[in-house]
Structure formats: C-alpha cells, structure tokens
C-alpha cells in the first residue's frame with residue numbers, strides 16, 4: 001500500500017464501508033446459523049453461504065464467466081430453499097412481524113415437552129414392554145414437528161393423550177397398529193404404525209430392522225429421539241442423532257429423556273429468552289462460527305461414517 005493511497009480519505013472511506021458491509025454479512029450469517037436448530041437445514045444454509053462467498057470472490061477477482069454461473073446458481077438455490085423451507089420461512093416472517101425477535105433464538109432450544117408426567121408414562125410403558133419382551137418403537141419429537149415426508153409411511157393419526165396403558169396396548173402383537181412406530185408430538189400420541197427410513201449402517205449383527213429404523217430417523221431428523229424395545233431380548237435402546245445408546249435400564253432412559261426435556265412446564269408458558277442467556281449462547285458459539293461455515297463437508301462425511 002502506497003503512503004499516498006493510505007492518506008486518501010476517499011480510499012479510507014470506501015475501505016471502511018466495505019469492512020462494515022462484510023462484517024454485517026457475517027453477523028447476519030452467524031445469527032441465521034444460531035437460530036437454525038435442525039441439522040439438515042443447517043447444512044443447506046451453510047452450503048448456500050459458501051456459494052454466496054464463492055460468488056463474491058469470483059466477482060472480486062473479475063472472473064466474469066464464473067461469476068455469472070455462480071450468481072445463477074445462488075438465485076436458483078434461493079428459490080429452491082424458499083420452496084423447501086416454506087413453513088420455516090413463514091414462521092420466521094410471522095415472528096419477525098409480531099416483533100418476537102428473541103423467540104427466534106429460543107426456537108432451537110426446545111426440548112421434549114414434559115407436561116403431566118409424559119416422560120414418566122413413556123418410561124413406565126417401556127419398562128413393562130421390556131419385561132414382557134414386547135417389541136416397541138417410539139419416536140419423540142423435540143420442538144418443531146417432523147416433516148411427514150421424512151417418514152416412509154406416516155401411519156394412522158391418533159391424537160390421543162399419552163398413557164402407559166395406551167402405549168402398551170398399541171404394541172401388543174395382535175393389534176393392527178403394533179407394526180411400525182408410535183409418534184409422540186407435543187405430549188400427545190400423534191400417530192401409530194409409522195414406517196421409518198432405515199439406516200444404512202449396521203450397529204450390530206444381532207440388531208435388525210427395528211433398531212435400524214430408529215437409527216435411520218434420528219440420522220435424518222435431528223429434532224427427535226427414538227426408543228426401541230427389542231422383542232427378542234427385551235433390551236431398551238435410545239437412538240439420538242443416528243447413534244444407539246444401549247442397553248439401558250428404565251431409570252437411565254428416564255434420565256436421558258429428562259436431559260433432553262425442557263426443564264419444566266409447557267414451552268408455550270416459558271418466558272422469552274433473556275438478553276443474558278442470549279449473550280451466553282452467542283459467546284459459546286463464537287469460536288465455532290468459522291468452522292461451522294467452512295467445515296460443513298467434513299462434518300457431513302463424519303456423520304455418515
């Protein structure tokens with residue numbers, strides 16, 4: 001840099017404006033990554049950010065043809081994302097319109113809603129099913145609903161209160177709904193007979209399709225956990241993010257479910273996240289931001305293994 005250039009106020013001003021511009025883009029990207037809790041959506045947004053960065057670099061380096069190609073790709077991807085994430089965009093705009101900006105950050109913190117001892121009812125049912133060696137598969141949604149397209153077959157809608165008796169009855173081998181999984185959504189039994197995608201991985205030779213189905217759905221959807229009771233051995237497992245935690249005692253299962261739950265009460269009654277909590281969360285994620293943006297490929301391949 002020449003001394004004449006560094007003293008030129010116009011050059012300084014443009015340098016400052018550019019720096020603020022880049023800083024704001026990074027801040028917006030960072031906030032979006034903090035808000036998004038769902039793993040697959042996160043990958044998509046990271047991919048999009050990388051694409052935008054590549055477009056900006058090609059423009060800066062004056063690579064015209066590459067810039068035109070990348071720019072078209074960014075426009076196409078933006079349209080595709082708007083279609084794929086239609087409901088998320090709607091929720092986002094609604095919250096923004098209502099001025100509930102801080103609640104956007106609270107969204108990714110949702111856990112298993114623990115109302116009226118739902119976890120107790122589930123754990124009691126699982127304990128009995130395990131003692132009687134009745135096979136069972138229970139998916140519990142965490143936070144926002146799973147997209148039905150993530151299931152191979154969405155099953156039969158029930159919308160019933162969660163109870164130990166109902167869960168035990170559904171999995172009795174002579175009932176019509178015993179095959180497949182039960183879906184627990186917002187403290188209700190939303191559906192039964194749900195067929196889940198199978199994982200490509202094999203955790204153990206002794207484990208068959210029921211366990212692979214639990215791994216499959218939790219690999220595909222981060223916002224759920226899946227309980228498996230083996231018909232053959234009565235063993236209890238909990239699948240979370242594609243990993244089977246097993247064998248578990250019923251008290252360990254309760255502990256793990258509670259660790260994933262919202263400390264107490266229905267999430268709708270929770271106060272909005274405080275500024276201090278928000279600051280703490282942003283502080284915790286600060287150092288991983290750059291790697292979140294640039295290492296999306298390596299983390300994706302690690303999770304596949």
Ligand SMILES: Nc1ncnc2c1ncn2[C@@H]1O[C@H](COP(=O)(O)OP(=O)(O)OP(=O)(O)O)[C@@H](O)[C@H]1O
Pocket residue numbers: 135136137178179180181194195196197198206207208209210211212213229230231232233
């Ligand atoms: N994709 C799926 N989605 C939901 N449920 C499934 C799926 N695949 C299998 N199941 C359930 O698992 C049952 C078959 O279990 P299988 O014996 O193959 O599995 P497993 O992991 O060895 O379990 P277990 O130890 O209970 O025998 C089916 O009858 C069905 O109820």
